[in-house]
Amino acid sequence: MEVVDELKLFDDQLIEKLNQLAANKIEYWDIKSGVGIGTSLDFTDQKSKEVSSYELIDCGIRTFVNGGWGFNTLQDISKPSVIEGFKQAIKLARLSESLCKNKFKIKERDALITNFKLESKKNIEDIHVEEKINQVKQQEKIASKYSPKIKNTHTVYMDGYGSNLFINSFGSVIYQELSLIRLFSLVYAQENGILQRSVNSVGGLGGFEIIETDQAKILGSKSAKEAVELLKAKSPVGGKFTVIMDPKFCGVLIHEALGHAIEADTVLNKESILEGKTGTQIANVDVNIIDDPTMGQGKKYNLPYELYGSYFVDDEGIPSQKTEIIKNGILRNYLHNLETSSRMGVSPNGHGRASTNTSKPQVRMGITFLEPKDWELDEMIKDMKNGILCEDFQYGYTDPSTGNFQFKCKISYLIKNGEKTDLMRDVALSGMTLEVLNKISAIGNEIGLSDGTCGKGGQGVRVCDGGPYIRVEDVTVGGLN
Amino acid sequence: MQDKPDFYSLASNALKFAETKNSNLKCAEVYFGKSKFITIEIEENSVKNNEMGSSLGVSIRAIDKRGSLGFAFTNNLERKSMEKMISNALGMMNAGTGDPDFKDLPEHYEKYPSVKGLFDKELKALQIEDSISYAKDLINVCKEDEFAISQSADFSSSYTKAYVFNSNGIEINGKVTSCSITSNIIVKDKVSNETSFGFDWQSARNLKEINAIDIARSALTKAKRNLNRIKINNMKVPLILTPNGTISLILSPLASAINAETFQYKRSFLIGKRNETIGSELLNIEDNALMDGALGSSPFDAEGVPCKNKSVIQSGKFLQDGLLHNSYTASKEGIESTGNAVRSSYSSVPSIGATNFIMKPGDFFYNEMIRDVKKGIILEYTGDSPNITTADFSGLILQGNLIENGEIKKPLNETMVGINLFELFNNLDAVSKEFKIYGRYQAPYVRIKDVQIIGAAH
Numbered sequence: 001m002e003v004v005d006e007l008k009l010f011d012d013q014l015i016e017k018l019n020q021l022a023a024n025k026i027e028y029w030d031i032k033s034g035v036g037i038g039t040s041l042d043f044t045d046q047k048s049k050e051v052s053s054y055e056l057i058d059c060g061i062r063t064f065v066n067g068g069w070g071f072n073t074l075q076d077i078s079k080p081s082v083i084e085g086f087k088q089a090i091k092l093a094r095l096s097e098s099l100c101k102n103k104f105k106i107k108e109r110d111a112l113i114t115n116f117k118l119e120s121k122k123n124i125e126d127i128h129v130e131e132k133i134n135q136v137k138q139q140e141k142i143a144s145k146y147s148p149k150i151k152n153t154h155t156v157y158m159d160g161y162g163s164n165l166f167i168n169s170f171g172s173v174i175y176q177e178l179s180l181i182r183l184f185s186l187v188y189a190q191e192n193g194i195l196q197r198s199v200n201s202v203g204g205l206g207g208f209e210i211i212e213t214d215q216a217k218i219l220g221s222k223s224a225k226e227a228v229e230l231l232k233a234k235s236p237v238g239g240k241f242t243v244i245m246d247p248k249f250c251g252v253l254i255h256e257a258l259g260h261a262i263e264a265d266t267v268l269n270k271e272s273i274l275e276g277k278t279g280t281q282i283a284n285v286d287v288n289i290i291d292d293p294t295m296g297q298g299k300k301y302n303l304p305y306e307l308y309g310s311y312f313v314d315d316e317g318i319p320s321q322k323t324e325i326i327k328n329g330i331l332r333n334y335l336h337n338l339e340t341s342s343r344m345g346v347s348p349n350g351h352g353r354a355s356t357n358t359s360k361p362q363v364r365m366g367i368t369f370l371e372p373k374d375w376e377l378d379e380m381i382k383d384m385k386n387g388i389l390c391e392d393f394q395y396g397y398t399d400p401s402t403g404n405f406q407f408k409c410k411i412s413y414l415i416k417n418g419e420k421t422d423l424m425r426d427v428a429l430s431g432m433t434l435e436v437l438n439k440i441s442a443i444g445n446e447i448g449l450s451d452g453t454c455g456k457g458g459q460g461v462r463v464c465d466g467g468p469y470i471r472v473e474d475v476t477v478g479g480l481n
Numbered sequence: 482m483q484d485k486p487d488f489y490s491l492a493s494n495a496l497k498f499a500e501t502k503n504s505n506l507k508c509a510e511v512y513f514g515k516s517k518f519i520t521i522e523i524e525e526n527s528v529k530n531n532e533m534g535s536s537l538g539v540s541i542r543a544i545d546k547r548g549s550l551g552f553a554f555t556n557n558l559e560r561k562s563m564e565k566m567i568s569n570a571l572g573m574m575n576a577g578t579g580d581p582d583f584k585d586l587p588e589h590y591e592k593y594p595s596v597k598g599l600f601d602k603e604l605k606a607l608q609i610e611d612s613i614s615y616a617k618d619l620i621n622v623c624k625e626d627e628f629a630i631s632q633s634a635d636f637s638s639s640y641t642k643a644y645v646f647n648s649n650g651i652e653i654n655g656k657v658t659s660c661s662i663t664s665n666i667i668v669k670d671k672v673s674n675e676t677s678f679g680f681d682w683q684s685a686r687n688l689k690e691i692n693a694i695d696i697a698r699s700a701l702t703k704a705k706r707n708l709n710r711i712k713i714n715n716m717k718v719p720l721i722l723t724p725n726g727t728i729s730l731i732l733s734p735l736a737s738a739i740n741a742e743t744f745q746y747k748r749s750f751l752i753g754k755r756n757e758t759i760g761s762e763l764l765n766i767e768d769n770a771l772m773d774g775a776l777g778s779s780p781f782d783a784e785g786v787p788c789k790n791k792s793v794i795q796s797g798k799f800l801q802d803g804l805l806h807n808s809y810t811a812s813k814e815g816i817e818s819t820g821n822a823v824r825s826s827y828s829s830v831p832s833i834g835a836t837n838f839i840m841k842p843g844d845f846f847y848n849e850m851i852r853d854v855k856k857g858i859i860l861e862y863t864g865d866s867p868n869i870t871t872a873d874f875s876g877l878i879l880q881g882n883l884i885e886n887g888e889i890k891k892p893l894n895e896t897m898v899g900i901n902l903f904e905l906f907n908n909l910d911a912v913s914k915e916f917k918i919y920g921r922y923q924a925p926y927v928r929i930k931d932v933q934i935i936g937a938a939h
Contacts, residue, residue, distance in 0.1 A: 057556060095531050238935050
């Protein structure tokens with residue numbers, strides 16, 4: 001695989017020069033640089049609001065010595081500017097080191113010299129913008145025509161492809177070519193002064209085949225159908241309920257309420273409720289939770305592309321891998337980057353991720369899910385006297401220091417004596433992370449994943465989360481009434 | 482690439498190139514953004530990372546006679562790359578749909594208002610070594626406290642310069658500096674083993690206004706005030722919002738609801754309320770871009786239109802001209818832009834945003850407002866925000882306390898507030914003289930009567 005012209009400056013001679021500059025001054029360094037090209041289409045009410053394209057080159061240099069980090073992002077990229085930027089980055093790390101009290105070493109790893117290329121069936125760069133626009137127009141048209149109650153439609157298409165190079169002081173040289181697409185549909189419906197909205201999205205790594213799947217094609221009509229249905233929904237009555245969560249809701253619970261607390265950087269910073277809890281029972285024995293962002297999982301879900309949260313290597317050159325987070329209810333592992341794994345004396349598990357080459361890696365999730373068991377959804381509903389079925393979510397938030405969380409559900413049904421009854425909107429569920437994991441009383445037999453962008457420290461990274469339908473006892477439901 | 486590109490000739494060449502390449506072009510705009518920054522990061526109450534960086538980029542907005550908009554950006558300012566960007570934008574423009582609502586880009590302005598204090602020479606020249614004292618201040622506050630167990634914090638400063646050029650004769654540029662401090666402190670009660678966090682931040686255009694010790698102390702106070710939480714029963718009581726609470730429940734949703742784009746797409750809860758009283762006479766809101774030294778201030782907006790000071794809500798009445806416009810939404814209504822076009826960087830198309838968004842102070846002292854409450858709740862932080870379309874709010878109190886007999890008591894766990902914003906606006910019964918500035922927001926303490934609180938106590 002041949003490196004693109006813009007990145008050819010990172011040759012053996014330059015790497016040798018950087019190693020000389022680093023010698024005796026810093027203990028570790030890495031550089032990420034890349035070229036990215038992309039398109040973004042933003043349509044409202046079947047008209048284009050924004051049709052745009054970009055081409056960017058970026059470079060971030062990271063340096064480390066004895067507990068202190070430095071990071072320098074460059075505005076133009078040439079051999080002299082990289083060398084100059086590298087010298088500055090060395091100074092930054094040494095300055096950090098002179099002030100930091102937590103001294104530690106980064107554990108040396110074997111060099112990884114490899115190339116990765118994501119195969120796609122229909123390369124994004126071969127698709128004309130007209131064809132992309134047609135797809136968006138089609139989504140808009142279907143959504144607008146769904147019902148006279150549709151007030152407003154909004155569709156956003158984003159694609160990007162590019163080449164990235166990672167080099168570090170272990171001798172790693174990793175070159176990758178990736179492409180991705182994400183499509184959003186937002187529809188508003190109105191009736192008798194009530195306005196309701198629904199948002200749906202699909203995303204993946206690969207080519208134009210991502211938005212030619214059945215799942216993508218129905219996106220606009222799905223949003224329209226949900227927005228119209230929600231017009232008839234009732235507001236919930238607050239109280240304590242048994243709740244069935246669908247795979248999407250289960251995913252957001254696993255990600256928000258538990259996932260952020262098992263990121264080892266929050267553990268070290270004493271912001272996690274799970275500090276010191278590895279090896280202890282934190283959930284009931286049927287609960288198994290995994291993070292597995294490895295490539296090749298799309299086919300498990302009958303998708304002709306790779307899952308949105310997957311990656312070959314993380315942004316510190318560590319290969320993605322399957323990690324057991326909770327096994328039979330016992331907390332097994334935190335998620336790590338190079339720093340946290342070095343400090344906690346374990347192997348890194350490939351979770352040092354950054355949103356761009358000009359952002360420094362943090363500990364982030366990849367594809368996080370609860371493993372299925374044996375319940376049928378029908379059985380869970382039939383077994384329920386007075387409860388709520390929650391499908392899909394709007395948003396959620398968690399206080400990491402206490403584990404107190406709240407999630408807003410998109411579509412909910414009241415369940416009475418084993419039957420789905422009233423449709424409800426804006427059901428808000430709240431609870432405490434460590435309590436809710438022990439209140440899971442049934443786990444479904446089929447897993448579903450959804451994709452999204454997870455925000456932390458000002459950076460957004462691609463993730464997936466999910467699980468099967470689950471039943472949770474004794475959940476606080478808030479409402480206006 | 483040159484060290485100091487001549488943006489004027491780059492822009493004029495770009496505009497000429499666009500005109501000759503496409504005869505359907507009606508107008509075009511070229512925008513350059515340049516910035517540099519430094520950041521010191523603290524984790525586990527120790528310096529962890531020093532960061533610096535710079536960026537420079539350009540974008541073009543091209544609109545044809547049908548009103549179709551093409552946009553492209555790049556961070557490579559060499560001629561070949563800029564010409565490719567322009568060709569891309571024109572291609573995008575050709576592919577887009579027409580929009581009869583688009584009239585034109587803004588015309589040349591003779592005069593711009595003068596706003597002082599947006600650029601601090603000292604701040605622009607600041608080196609990372611000079612910023613260490615701020616980091617040390619933050620660390621010391623945390624180190625000297627027996628409850629504090631950790632802190633993540635940062636100090637950062639930046640310098641940005643923007644240039645706007647369009648084919649209608651706009652040629653304007655401006656430079657600003659800013660610096661900010663954030664502090665997030667974790668505390669632990671050694672007896673109950675309970676932990677909690679407190680967060681505070683400050684942002685300013687001028688280095689002299691920044692005080693790291695105050696910010697860390699405030700974060701610490703908030704963290705301690707949130708220790709040993711209790712669950713409460715449902716109740717209907719007065720709710721006091723701290724300035725942060727006022728931003729979450731009043732200012733931020735209003736800023737979205739009066740965004741002319743949200744309004745024109747009929748997504749705002751204020752539709753049909755223009756010229757109507759929507760709340761208590763204590764509700765007074767303005768958007769003022771012309772305050773000297775303020776973070777949201779600027780003489781011109783992201784399209785090169787002069788900025789203003791505008792009243793939005795006066796004594797509870799939502800004014801007829803209380804919307805925030807860019808040139809597109811304004812021409813849709815047949816009026817002048819209010820100078821509220823914003824863009825986060827050269828890489829984004831101008832959207833609409835508030836400048837300095839202000840709730841005017843009232844007549845009460847904060848202490849009096851608390852003292853008068855027999856039983857109530859004070860809310861500092863919720864992770865939630867009201868629904869802009871329905872005005873409904875139902876959110877978890879992540880930082881809030883019970884008030885009993887005029888005193889702030891225990892913090893709350895698993896407690897929710899449910900209220901509609903119109904109800905909130907109408908039930909305002911006190912606004913404080915004291916106010917705080919957080920970035921673009923200026924907010925007082927406010928008190929709202931009869932608010933439904935949902936607790937988790939059995």
